[in-house]
Amino acid sequence: MKTLTMRNLSLCISMALASPAVFSAPLDTPQPTCPKEISKLSEAQKKALPDSCKTRGLTDTQWWMIGGAATAVVAGIAIAAGGGGGGGGDDHSGGNTPVPPDDGGDTPVPPDDGGDTPVPPDDGGDDVPVSQTTTYPNGLSITMVPGADTATFSFNGQTFSGKKQSDTLWSLTDKDGKVVYVSSLDQATGALTGFSISDRRTWLLDGTEPLGVASWTSDYSTAFSGDSLPGGNSINNEVVLNGEASQPLLVEHVAGSEKFSIDVSNTDNGNVGGKLRVEANATFLNSADMLLMSISLNANDISDAIRIDDGTFINNTSASVEFNGSTSAYTSSIIGLGNAAIYNLGSMSTAAMSDLGKPQSMFYLGSDSAEDTLTWVNGTSGTIMGTGSASVLSDMSDATVYNDTVAPGTVYDQGTIEATNNGSIYYASVNAFTSGGSATDAISLGNSANNTSTFTNNGTLTVTGDGATAMKGQNNTTLINNGTINLGDQEQTVDENGTGLVAFKAYGDNVTAVNQGTINVNANDSYIFDRNGTSAHLVNTGNVTVADGVTNWTMVKDEAPSVVDTTTVYYSTVSNYTVGTTASGQAGTMSISHAQLDDVTVDTGFTAGTDAKTETFDNVFVGEDIQGTENVKSTSVVWNADAQTDESGNVDVTMTKNNYQEVVKDDAGVQDMAATLEDNYTNNALYNSLNLSSAAEVDNAMRQLSGANATSAFKEARVLSQRFNMLADNAVVMPSGFGFNLVDKNDKRAELGNDTRYDMMALSQSFDLSAGQKVQMQYGIARLDGNGIDGKQKAGDNGLTGGYSQFFGLNHNVDMGNGLMLTNALRYDVHQLESNRSVNYTGVNQLADSDNSQQYMEWRSQFSKGFEVAEGLNLTPSAGLKLRHTANDGYSEHGAGDFNLTMDASEETAVDALIGLKLKYAGSNGLAVNALVEGGPNISYNQSAQKASLQGAGNASFKVASDQQGGGINGMASLGVSYHGKAGQLAFDAYQWKEDSVSDKGILMNYKYAF
Template identity: 45%
Template sequence: MNPMQKKKLISIAIALTLQSYYIPAIAAENNDDEKECPSNISSLPKEKRAKLSPTCLATPENDNHWGWVAGGVAALVAGVAIGVENNGGGDSNHSYTPPKPDNGGDVTPPDDGGNVTPPDDGGNVTPPDDGGDDNVTPPDDSGDDDVAPPDDSGDDDVTPPDDSGDDDVTPPDDSGDGDVTPPDDSGDDDVTPPDDSGDDDVTPPDDSGDDDVTPPDDSGDDDVTPPDDSGDDDVTPPDDSGDDDDTPPDDSVITFSNGVTIDKGKDTLTFDSFKLDNGSVLEGAVWNYSEQDNQWQLTTADGKTLNVTGWDVTDANAAVIEGTQENGLYWKYDSRGYLIIADDNTTVISGDDQAHNSDRGMDISGQDRTGVIISGDRTVNTLTGDSSVTDGATGMVISGDGTTNTISGHSTVDNATGALISGNGTTTNFAGDIAVSGGGTAIIIDGDNATIKNTGTSDISGAGSTGTVIDGNNARVNNDGDMTITDGGTGGHITGDNVVIDNAGSTTVSGADATALYIEGDNALVINEGNQTISGGAVGTRIDGDDAHTTNTGDIAVDGAGSAAVIINGDNGSLTQAGDLLVTDGAMGIITYGTGNEAKNTGNATVRDADSVGFVVAGEKNTFKNKGDIDVSLNGTGALVSGDMSQVTLDGDINVVSVQDSEGVFSSATGVSVSGDSNAVDITGNVNISADYGQDDLAAGAPPLTGVVVGGNGNTVTLNGALNIDDNDLSATGGQYLDVVGLSVTGDDNDVEIDGGINITHSEDPLDGTSADITGISVSGNSTVTLNGHSTIDTNTVVGGHVVLARVNNGGSLILGDDSVVDVNVSYIPTGYYTYNALLMADGEGTSIENKGDITSHGVYSVIRADNGSEVSNSGDILVYATSSNSSEDRAAITRASGEGSAVHNKAGGDITLISDQTPQGSGGIEVYPLKWYTHTFYAMMASDYGDVVNDEGATIHLQGAGVYGVTASRGKALNEGNIYLDGLVPTLDDENNITSTSYWQPSSLYLTSSGMVAGSTDADGDATAINTGNITVNNAGFGMMALNGGTAINQGVITLTADDGVTGQADELVGMAALNGGVVINDTSGVINIDADYGQAFLSDSSSYIINNGSINLNGSPMDDTDSHMGGTPTDKIWIQSLPGSGDSDTRTSDTGFFTAGTLANYGTETLNGDVDVNGGWLYNEAGASLTVNGTVTINGGANALANYGTLDADAISTWHSLFNEADGSITTDLLTLNGDVTFYNNGDFTGSIAGTSYQQEIVNTGDMTVAEDGKSLVSGSFYFYNEEDATLTNSGSAVEGGENTIINLTRANDSLTQVNSGTITATNGYSAITTVNGSNDPKWIWNTATGVINGINPDAPLINLGRGYNFGNQGTINVQGDNAVAISGGTSSYVINLVNSGTINVGTEQGKEDGTNGTGLIGIKGNGNATTINNTADGVINVYADDSYAFGGKTKAIINNGEINLLCDSGCDIYAPGTTGTQNDHNGTADIVIPDATTAPTEGSIPTPPADPNAPQQLSNYIVGTNADGSSGTLKANNLVIGDNVKVDTGFTSGTADTTVVVDNAFTGSNIQGADNITSTSVVWNAQGSQDADGNVDVTMTKNAYADVATDSSVSDVAQALDAGYTNNELYTSLNVGTTAELNSALKQVSGAQATTVFREARVLSNRFTMLADAAPQIKDGLAFNVVAKGDPRAELGNDTQYDMLALRQTLDLTASQNLTLEYGIARLDGDGSKTAGDNGLTGGYSQFFGLKHSMAFDEGLAWNNSLRYDVHNLDSSRSVAYGDVNKIADSDMRQQYLEFRSEGAKTFTMMGDALKVTPYAGVKFRHTMEDGYKERSAGDFNLSMNSGNETAVDSIVGLKLDYAGKDGWSATATLEGGPNLSYSKSQRTASLQGAAGQSFGVDDGQKGGGVNGLATIGVKYSSNDTALHLDAYQWKEDGISDKGFMLNVKKTFR
């Protein structure tokens, strides 16, 4: 029995013991007449015994105590005892000795069903006979050998009792081959050992007790003579002659199959449990048996008695007992364990082989009432008529084997049991109908091999109600009747194994917890031929057993949440659904939860409604096979695979249909969902998905209509059938759509293969602006999908389409295999809607798509798109017929890479062919395309948003038609390494798309011409480069390469121009390279242009574009002169600036014709350009610290992006068509900055010069400082929005001149809402005004000086703020004005309504000017110039007049409103109103102030892209290691401008090749401008690195070894460190010590020295103490001999590092005198371990130890004693030591011997208390210890092997202790020991060691073992024992010299009898 079985047994046994016994009350009196019976039945011959009555046969003879149970009792008791030991929390093994046999006398057994006497069968048989060939003492196992029960199936005969065999055997044997002598339990009773069934005789030892030991006689021919027990009594074996009553005592125990155990020694019958006829089970009980008046009686625990009239043992070894109760009524305990009790109204019919017929007509009611009991084997019972059984009654009990029962009529069972049929081999036929309710049960059939046939109907309702319960194996059930089960009822409940059920009737199950069939047994076979209707949370079939096989051929309809057709919870079952299955309203069809189950569906399944699932494959390793069709709709799921490692095969079609729900909304559904892991799904049928929506239909929107979902990880899915999607979405109702997904794969590591292709038919009505996306394959996650077979897509859609064959993201992968064929037929719907979809879409880093097959599109369709870092490749054939689709919009990129890091490759062998019969046409702008404003334009490969497209070497692109382009990029890179063939003539196609003719189309703009490669955009959206290193062939018409705005096209390969015979062309029709709209084309040095057509030309450009020719041009095979007309466009003579200086570099270039740029450039150094500079593409950066000087004009053309200045920029003039950024710390100096178009100048730095705005759209935002330096010039003129932000400044350094602008801001065009806002400071000096505007015809607009704004005017020649007509002015800040006749604010001369409002402060003159006399006179604060002008000094306004003869207001006005403060602070002559002022004067008269509106806010700058890297920027190097090699070489890093930073190290690889302690690593870093050599360090703390630069500027590193002793900081390793320093060389040991830190070195030195290898020594000490404890606990066997053992697997036999041991302890005590004894001890232990678990430590791997002890004790009077002991232990131990640090991982093996000698002497005195119950013994003494450890040499670790010399230690300990022994009442006892004492003396020898890798060097080793502490021992033990229960609790703690050990054990023993 394994430990788990033991634990289960003890748990059950304890539970049973704790229960209270209950047996129904039995009437008190027995009135049966007793008959005379012989007194010696067992000795009668068979013929006489045959004539006896059953009563006599059941009545035992005097003192025989039911002798028929004699056989095998001892073995059974022993087995049970063993089964319940070592449990209940304890871990120790204990022996249990069975009680001695009863020697009461002869035994007569009852009949066991065989030929038994009585009656006499005529032969000489010793009863009972089992019908076999040999004589057997019961019960027999039916084998050929004689067996005494229980037999262990061995080959030898087992006795007792005598098996009539020839061999003498002492029972029972344990199957071993050797002699077994069990230990005695030290009790006073005799012990008879069990036999081990082996070949040797077993002789038990004497238990040293006073009783004789007499083994039973085996009745054989040989005498059995037991050994003498050495006691004082004689041993006499029994006489086996048969003449005398010398039968050995019989205390045997027999257990029967139905839970009965008879204990002969105790005269008890034990019943495991009692099953009652109502199906309930009571706990077991123990009844006593006895003979009363020649009648056997059973007595219950509560004193009731039962008379026994019959006993039978069936062929199945079941004990059948029957008799009468005390009241004379019948009772029976039958073969199935039922306690059947008749009441006073029960009809009892008994007898075997009888027939009974009854027209029942029963009406039975009442708890525990029973109508009829039919008892007997092989009875035939025919029961007709109606019956009613209610209120706890049982209608009928048929008990007996082999009965045949026919039951018909109507039966009603309510809270009762209709019938119990108990017995094996029964046959029952039901023909009537039955109704069960109230928790009742119609029939219980309990027994094996039962046959049941039902043709009636059943109606079972209510919780707990059950139709049929079958408890037994091998049942056969046929049901032809119909069943209705409702509200928690159960139709059939089967608990036995091997049941076969054939159900042909119809079944209706409804209500929560209702179940038609519930099977708990294994190996069931269920055939359901009838139809099943299941609803309301009910279950059709539930199978909890294993290996069940179920077939449903009928139809099943299951409805409602919680409902299920079949639930398989067991393992290894199978189910076949052959009928149709309908699953609705949240129900489940067939569910497999267990492991290894297989479900098949050959019928058709329909699944609809939310949460409905047809088939659920849960659990693990289950299989589902579908051959029928599965129809799914209304949010249902056809099949759900939620388990793991399952196999799913779908042969039938799966039809997923969107249909309308009850609210008229078309809803979703899912065909197959795989959510578990590691499943294999094989779909060989078709998956069909369909949706058809009318114009007014509504759709659910989510979730998508899905065919197959794979959501787990590691699944394999194969679709061999076709995946068909038919979506007709004609709904024009707003927002109504339902996406469709054929296959959705999420999760990781899934592998999906589609071999049957995907077919999609799609149409839509996009007029509502929403349409469904149709996705064939969706992959999200690290999974792979392979598509093979023939796929078709037919779609009528908008431009871009809503059909995606495959959408892959988040690291997924899609492969279209070599045999994949995809045909696309597309037509576009005329609409303004479009998408960016493609047939194959990849998104995200790590995502990929590869096409190896053929893709053909009839009609324009994007085939491939890669986004956001994904990669897509084509090595197959892509053919697109871009034919007319009756749509005005159909532009498309056949393949496209969008986003940085995204790439599309047309790989070697790949072919992309694009044929168009259309011509470009103007349309709306889509900026991602190079030709932004044109439809009917098509791109074979296109890069946008900085993606990459590559036509690889060996790949081909074919282009035919107008508006077709090969490898292109609007923003990004386009590279051709392969071949591009272009024919720009427009083809005419027949119905099969064959080209029947071609014609030339004259483009309206040259850039519409077809081109092999394109870079840039027709607008300002371009930033691209196109490079050709392959071959481009242009035939008849087209460009080889074209560069547009922001694009650069570079030819490094071959461009060939050809024409077909008879084709004539014109200029610009056939061109090698064309630069248009600001593009740049470059025929590089390796570029070749071959012109083989008369009208071909090399170049073409417009005035804004550039041609650069550095390559070759051939005309008709010969080099062409540059002046030849075939040259076409003239290459530019401007210098192309391809780079600008890096930091620290300077460059000066001069060009009379100027310079141009074509891409993004950054200046980090000093650049001087003498000539004009045209910036045509990308950004121009002047970085911080850089200087860019342009002696000419810098023009930022429309094809460029912008200029960003962080450094110093000086230019004669700057003209920009893009925004310009002068960033903080940047400085721009220019005579004139011209802003063109809708651009913004953001000045965050310093600007000096003038700005001209040429339209109404420019904006200037100043947060820095701006200065106009030229006399008379304005800072800003023209039309513009100006925002001078807080803390920003505007100034002039020049002076006003006659005729000059003489103002800082000069608004010269005013007919718009041109906002001017000052929140900073404007200072106008030298005659300048701050703001001047012209007159406008517009309504007045506001100009603001906000609350933070300051405007200073010093001697302005004109008003400081000089407004023209059309402007209001609001001052919320401060305005200061000085100078004669100066005016702060002057309104326009106009009849327009003009408001001049001050709510801030205006200083007319200043306080400082007053002091120093610079204010002047005649000043005016606010002056009006029109009769509609209103001046308002608001309540918040302040006007301070400091200047003499000056005024707050003046001029011509409509009104002057003063609600504020006017301070006249002048010395003389100042006033509020200047002379001649007109207008109504409203001074604080309640006139309302004019409200200044909020000022508008400036636009934000946004972000500026990162510039190109500085080529000379110092490269910061960190986290870098210079690798070195044994040969002295090293890695070299070559770099310029390198700064060696943190964590740059040199490794110590060189040390393995040299023993030198100083090594130079040459040229670790090479290059120019290398800094930071001093930062280089060593990877090892053992070496010092010093970097230095040689004469060439390269860096060398000198490596110098440090002494280990200097580096190590742990004093305990100084000795080994010095030894290693002295022996330094370059072997493995030393190279391993090149560790990184001091702590690592300390650890490594400790490990190699062996100082940490302490475990073996300590474990040996612990083992010695363990032996002492084992010997002290040894139980005495006899004569002072004690024996104890502990084995591996016992927790007490465990040491550290997983070491275990077997240990034997023997102790012999000899009494020398009455007061002296001598004790001899011996022990041996065998050890087995896993070695070291900790680096540096050692650990045991094996070995053995022996222990020798001698103790002498002398007792004196009054409890005094003197005890002396001598111990010698020797340990021969195998061990391993671990060395693990850095890259080292060594195991060093060794074997050593340790010897331990101890002498202990102590005096003790024992005190007795509590009436001898408590003994207290204090003691004191001394202990001498000496330990010797031999030297050892390690092996298997090479240089790390240690050689250690021997060592020893000696100690003297004082001992003081106290022992307690308590023997209490009621089975309690306790012991305790507390011992301690200081170490009086301790000495230890110095051990030295050497290492194999450090030859000749030795060092001291200190393992840290110390003495001097307090040593101690504490133990406690508590014991409790009763008759059946024993509890032991033991704990200890031991400590000696810092070595400690402790343990705890709780042992509970429960004996069941």
């Protein structure tokens, strides 16, 4: 078995331009004079159009198939042409982008056929359809009823009516009736990309926060209209299309008052090549009739009308190109250089030639770099008539100089050439020219030993005339027929077709000629193979049919048929290909024979339409001799793809769901949740969102969904309690024993995580019960104001958006004499919190809101004894215990549909040992120091088991894994240093606090000057 690589061509196409524009605003590029959306006119209106408008431009379907492309138009056109690179036609309804999640409701998310365009999000609903709105960081909001095919898109102060056009495409209509299309949605940022058929341009709404910026991402112009050029319809001076310096450029030739022509005349032996030059990042789209003429008298040069130098040329289905010329040199009307890409979806033909000098070719290909790849495709709708003196396709030899003004004297005889015929080629040979030579080969590749060429015929290739050859290859060339080769026109008599016709000329030891299709012999003295005395590899595993009345045909010219290999099969490799599936149970189909499936995946779009755990798709590959079914995999680790060859030789695929527990078997913390999800499996947005590519992604998603990562809100509440302690400790105390302190949310000291701020007030009142006993009562209140999750926390976490906290304290101090003090303190805090939780993984960007409450109780008892070490310097060591109990109430989320979480209550109880040392220094020179170090080991810790449930999983409960643990050292350290001068004061304060997995720290420096 031999394998030939077939380049997979993706449907993900984009052009790129960035002149800011609102989508409904008029463009400053030239606008076509024909109606912009002809497809929407009535039949009567269409008939009334001028002829030029009836054939103008790509159809809406074609533009979607090629993505309105410029930079990567190769892929779209190849798809529109029915495949490429040895593959035959295929149905690219597949892709690899999952449907954006449905965050709840009973209506399934709009189905995804597996394409690269996400469906706008379904944010849920109830039994009675209710419109719900999803708002993204860039200000984009999408409002829709779950499962509906209409939606409202709002951004930058504009509102658009959205309509689902297909499972992979939405249209947006503004208030003035202008239509643009959405082709992708970034769930994380809200960025949109799309295209406008009427404007021939692509656009972008970027992810800038808080308002996305709308801009065009490609340039478009209708150049070369017949009435707009000096001197009529010809290009008299060189025209260069180059998008490399700015942005991708698409130039479309539309119909003018006369047939558009490009005329290259070179009568002074100073060759002029490429009157129209299409260079990097540029595409020339021909949507009307053109006449290309090349004339040269310099015998060793190549002259051409259009030069595709790293650019792209497309001849549209509605257009035709005629070639004409009068020459003594080698001429080509279109030449491809570098990484050129040439596609014919329409008709091309040679007109009657005059003054026949040397052989000509419609297309010449070549590069000056071995790293370049040239692509040539005749699409399924493409027809080429090679009559007169011009062959269809040739490459440059090492003796041919392309004398261009840009690169004079350059030899373009390197690179890789990949050429494919999926349509129809008809070639009639001409035997002799006034300057010598002959034009008998429809396809002639490998004219240089420095390049590598492959020509694959998947369509029909007909040659007629004496000595006509369908394909000729030399040096490092492979010639493959998977379609039909006609040696002689079947509509003509045997005598009319001429004699000596050849299907394959394989002239070289490294040449391979393969027939895996059908060859019809309709001319006398014809040959299937001619290897001209070399040891070229000849393979025939196809069919040869000889018409009645044909005489003297042979399999191999001047050799026995036994030299032909009848067993080796040349396989095209199918790689980087995804079989798309739809909610209706359909799957994309590729038609291909003699193929090796190398890297093929099946997506999970079908899960949007069924809760079955097994689904079979028939005939995802149709053809003969398809190998490598074991290489067909699922795009998701949650599903297993099993491909089998059926009795007809076609490939069927059965998708079987894997158990969630097996998928995340390496993480014990989510096993209970995985079992619950498995037991309640259905086909809503929650489950569809778990169809991820790797076990690690599924594990990450489950940890987010379970609420195990949603810890910040309650942790911030515990930090807030510690902040109250510090605020109360630094209160201003009146002689009456009343203490007061407050902090404003605009103060730097009032910052929590996730940009949450608070206003806090601390009040206290102290009483002397006796000469040695003192009681202090404390009360505080805080108002919270936050932004919730701000992207700084790990995915699945939550953040505060608002709420209130109250703090109650009672302290009792007993002076036991000799400086020994016993302190008992009781605290009770209650937090009423508002928070949101982010769920953000591949294809999912949800925000769930909830109201939470936490109660915290603490009792601490400790002994301390103060010592005066020196004048102004006091040390106070302490030791004791702290008992604390935290109760987190249960809560239920809203706003995220199937992703809403209901969390049960939880409790935590701990005992900490306390050992501390307090230092206080007040110097006569104005220097003061206060320091505290207090902490100890956690000697007891208990946390209750916690359960949760998800709305999309039938509210069945599962255990929630917690990463919070007891043990370790908890404590507090603070340092305050100040210096008082005559008129100024400099103060420095810092602290660090830790309790279990919760911590807080801060630093502050102040300078005050009195005047």
